[in-house]
Amino acid sequence: MATHKLLLLPGDGIGPEVMGEVKRLIDWLNAAGIAKFETDTGLVGGAAYDAHKVSISEGDMVKAKDADAVIFGAVGGPKWDAVPYEVRPEAGLLRLRKDLALFANLRPAVCYPALADASSLKREAVEGLDIVIVRELTGGVYFGEPKTITDLGNGQKRAIDTQVYDTYEIERIGRVAFELAKKRKNKVTSMEKRNVMKSGVLWNEVMTQVHKREYPDVTLEHQLADSGGMMLVKWPKQFDVIVTDNLFGDMLSDIAAMLTGSLGMLPSASLGEVDVKSKKRKALYEPVHGSAPDIAGKGLANPIAMISSFGMALRYSFDMGALADKVDAAIAAVLASGLRTADIKSEGTTAASTTQMGEAILKEL
Amino acid sequence: MATHKLLLLPGDGIGPEVMGEVKRLIDWLNAAGIAKFETDTGLVGGAAYDAHKVSISEGDMVKAKDADAVIFGAVGGPKWDAVPYEVRPEAGLLRLRKDLALFANLRPAVCYPALADASSLKREAVEGLDIVIVRELTGGVYFGEPKTITDLGNGQKRAIDTQVYDTYEIERIGRVAFELAKKRKNKVTSMEKRNVMKSGVLWNEVMTQVHKREYPDVTLEHQLADSGGMMLVKWPKQFDVIVTDNLFGDMLSDIAAMLTGSLGMLPSASLGEVDVKSKKRKALYEPVHGSAPDIAGKGLANPIAMISSFGMALRYSFDMGALADKVDAAIAAVLASGLRTADIKSEGTTAASTTQMGEAILKEL
Numbered sequence: 054m055a056t057h058k059l060l061l062l063p064g065d066g067i068g069p070e071v072m073g074e075v076k077r078l079i080d081w082l083n084a085a086g087i088a089k090f091e092t093d094t095g096l097v098g099g100a101a102y103d104a105h106k107v108s109i110s111e112g113d114m115v116k117a118k119d120a121d122a123v124i125f126g127a128v129g130g131p132k133w134d135a136v137p138y139e140v141r142p143e144a145g146l147l148r149l150r151k152d153l154a155l156f157a158n159l160r161p162a163v164c165y166p167a168l169a170d171a172s173s174l175k176r177e178a179v180e181g182l183d184i185v186i187v188r189e190l191t192g193g194v195y196f197g198e199p200k201t202i203t204d205l206g207n208g209q210k211r212a213i214d215t216q217v218y219d220t221y222e223i224e225r226i227g228r229v230a231f232e233l234a235k236k237r238k239n240k241v242t243s244m245e246k247r248n249v250m251k252s253g254v255l256w257n258e259v260m261t262q263v264h265k266r267e268y269p270d271v272t273l274e275h276q277l278a279d280s281g282g283m284m285l286v287k288w289p290k291q292f293d294v295i296v297t298d299n300l301f302g303d304m305l306s307d308i309a310a311m312l313t314g315s316l317g318m319l320p321s322a323s324l325g326e327v328d329v330k331s332k333k334r335k336a337l338y339e340p341v342h343g344s345a346p347d348i349a350g351k352g353l354a355n356p357i358a359m360i361s362s363f364g365m366a367l368r369y370s371f372d373m374g375a376l377a378d379k380v381d382a383a384i385a386a387v388l389a390s391g392l393r394t395a396d397i398k399s400e401g402t403t404a405a406s407t408t409q410m411g412e413a414i415l416k417e418l
Numbered sequence: 419m420a421t422h423k424l425l426l427l428p429g430d431g432i433g434p435e436v437m438g439e440v441k442r443l444i445d446w447l448n449a450a451g452i453a454k455f456e457t458d459t460g461l462v463g464g465a466a467y468d469a470h471k472v473s474i475s476e477g478d479m480v481k482a483k484d485a486d487a488v489i490f491g492a493v494g495g496p497k498w499d500a501v502p503y504e505v506r507p508e509a510g511l512l513r514l515r516k517d518l519a520l521f522a523n524l525r526p527a528v529c530y531p532a533l534a535d536a537s538s539l540k541r542e543a544v545e546g547l548d549i550v551i552v553r554e555l556t557g558g559v560y561f562g563e564p565k566t567i568t569d570l571g572n573g574q575k576r577a578i579d580t581q582v583y584d585t586y587e588i589e590r591i592g593r594v595a596f597e598l599a600k601k602r603k604n605k606v607t608s609m610e611k612r613n614v615m616k617s618g619v620l621w622n623e624v625m626t627q628v629h630k631r632e633y634p635d636v637t638l639e640h641q642l643a644d645s646g647g648m649m650l651v652k653w654p655k656q657f658d659v660i661v662t663d664n665l666f667g668d669m670l671s672d673i674a675a676m677l678t679g680s681l682g683m684l685p686s687a688s689l690g691e692v693d694v695k696s697k698k699r700k701a702l703y704e705p706v707h708g709s710a711p712d713i714a715g716k717g718l719a720n721p722i723a724m725i726s727s728f729g730m731a732l733r734y735s736f737d738m739g740a741l742a743d744k745v746d747a748a749i750a751a752v753l754a755s756g757l758r759t760a761d762i763k764s765e766g767t768t769a770a771s772t773t774q775m776g777e778a779i780l781k782e783l
């Protein structure tokens with residue numbers, strides 16, 4: 054059995070708690086002889102700042118590059134609101150994405166039937182929802198230069214951010230979306246603001262070309278990102294795979310996540326290019342939710358998004374699709390049994406702690 | 419009685435139909451001696467392109483600058499999808515905003531009780547909703563330079579858009595938001611992405627200063643734009659006034675509009691600085707909805723957003739708050755009577771045409 058190297062980066066807030074439940078799952082998989090994971094742990098975000106005054110240390114970056122997959126918790130919190138911009142908690146995550154070239158961020162928005170009522174949307178609008186946002190993750194306004202604040206004198210400053218996209222960046226994220234759609238409902242919706250942004254014009258043009266040239270059998274639709282956002286709120290089930298840039302993807306995937314009513318349940322995968330020689334790809338898996346500093350350390354956090362992110366690692370990094378299916382089934386079974394953490398609790402259901410939820414899922418497995 | 423000069427720019431799609439109902443209202447106000455409006459009409463968007471191969475003619479720009487207020491319908495449609503970027507329909511609207519220096523875009527998102535069920539959100543989440551998005555309208559990525567597509571050779575192109583904000587631009591839009599909040603629930607929520615964008619850092623800093631210096635009695639909260647978007651979908655009533663930049667404002671105001679279930683009902687005002695001498699300010703009023711080419715020319719369009727936008731003109735440009743209140747009351751009364759255009763029709767209600775709706779509102783007045 055091959056040994057897989059994992060780097061666990063729990064981060065801040067509820068990160069360590071939810072990561073603890075993944076660790077429990079990994080230990081069990083190792084002990085039961087189902088898989089062979091070698092784990093190492095590092096610091097990222099505020100935790101790294103507190104220890105080394107950086108958002109991630111060079112040593113941990115080396116470990117991340119060396120690992121077969123990085124399992125990431127969450128970063129940030131009011132404690133680090135005043136730290137310098139360059140070493141703010143988020144910088145650690147952004148560096149991981151950029152230096153590992155994790156250009157493809159997959160964010161499924163799935164509505165668990167047992168939780169449809171937790172959504173602010175009507176049940177009929179979200180029940181059975183199953184879409185994926187494919188977000189470009191290493192380009193756009195997140196990384197474009199110049200990115201500066203200049204003092205103009207006279208009490209005036211000027212802030213600049215730059216949105217940059219090259220053809221190849223749009224092509225490769227397009228391919229990820231089309232490939233995914235082929236295994237799903239065969240439909241891709243590309244979103245941009247071509248009526249205002251030159252990057253939107255190029256995005257639209259390149260998506261259209263990739264479609265015509267390589268994926269003519271997949272349905273491709275184009276939407277302006279603002280009306281796409283509206284359509285998402287109005288009737289999300291009209292979508293299958295949505296492909297969009299880094300900043301629109303940030304907004305739209307968060308909104309899609311909120312529609313499901315199950316923010317604490319949603320995983321994400323950030324993937325690099327497949328290496329031609331080793332057939333491997335760099336990857337990072339993280340829950341969509343943040344570090345939730347307000348409930349950190351209380352055992353209240355929902356570990357499902359984190360466990361489910363590890364499930365995506367099994368699927369996308371280790372070709373253990375069958376095991377990933379079992380993890381998904383265990384989560385669904387535990388939910389069906391009525392067990393709920395505080396964030397998804399409704400009347401008549403039991404409030405479980407982070408640990409109780411993690412243990413219940415493991416027991417189901 | 420002072421004479422007020424209006425420029426009507428109906429634009430494309432359903433624009434001319436809904437503008438017709440405003441024209442009806444204006445004619446009646448003039449005839450009844452309630453006000454004295456002098457109207458002129460121009461072309462914008464696809465209509466201007468068809469006539470002059472531009473998105474707005476120089477002559478109409480002169481008229482717009484000369485008018486006390488511009489009343490704008492909607493622009494765009496598939497017919498003009500292939501026209502050159504510089505003369506696409508939207509360019510006319512963007513030029514009006516920029517050349518008239520209409521930096522403050524006010525977009526109320528109000529849920530009419532009679533229509534709460536038209537929302538995809540649960541009734542309790544939207545009933546009684548009354549928030550305003552204050553969107554910066556002449557800066558940011560919409561107008562920043564460079565804004566280019568360059569051919570890099572090798573089949574590669576590079577697209578660049580530039581997000582730029584200066585201190586004074588953030589200050590003045592901040593003041594609009596705080597002033598508005600003082601007349602409302604006294605709360606402003608500022609949204610940006612300071613964890614990723616330098617413009618977000620400056621935005622946050624300047625809002626904090628304006629608040630401290632000039633509006634310490636108004637509550638100011640800061641939210642990251644992505645989680646702000648989530649909060650908007652989860653529980654919109656937590657907000658009063660949201661202030662944000664041009665691009666986030668585009669996304670967030672559309673989403674807020676969709677929450678109400680009444681996109682065809684929502685007006686907007688785009689305002690310039692108040693001139694110290696004349697005490698006047700340039701202004702443009704337009705419905706939040708688009709040109710809806712699919713239903714254009716069929717008499718199906720809902721004229722309420724357009725009439726309500728004219729109501730905002732009465733309030734903000736002509737100091738006729740009492741008359742504006744009457745227009746709002748007439749709209750509410752007609753809705754309460756059960757009259758509905760096709761977009762907001764539910765079972766058991768009558769589907770009215772654009773004209774019938776316009777006439778009913780006028781009769782109520």
Ligand SMILES: CC(C)[C@H](C(=O)O)[C@@H](O)C(=O)O
Nearest residue numbers: 143144146147303613614644
């Ligand atoms: C933490 C932050 C930098 C990040 C982003 O903006 O990409 C987050 O919001 C996300 O969506 O993963």
Ligand SMILES: CC(C)[C@H](C(=O)O)[C@@H](O)C(=O)O
Nearest residue numbers: 248249279508509511512668
């Ligand atoms: C038509 C388009 C240029 C415009 C914008 O992006 O600002 C529209 O979406 C709006 O919100 O007024």
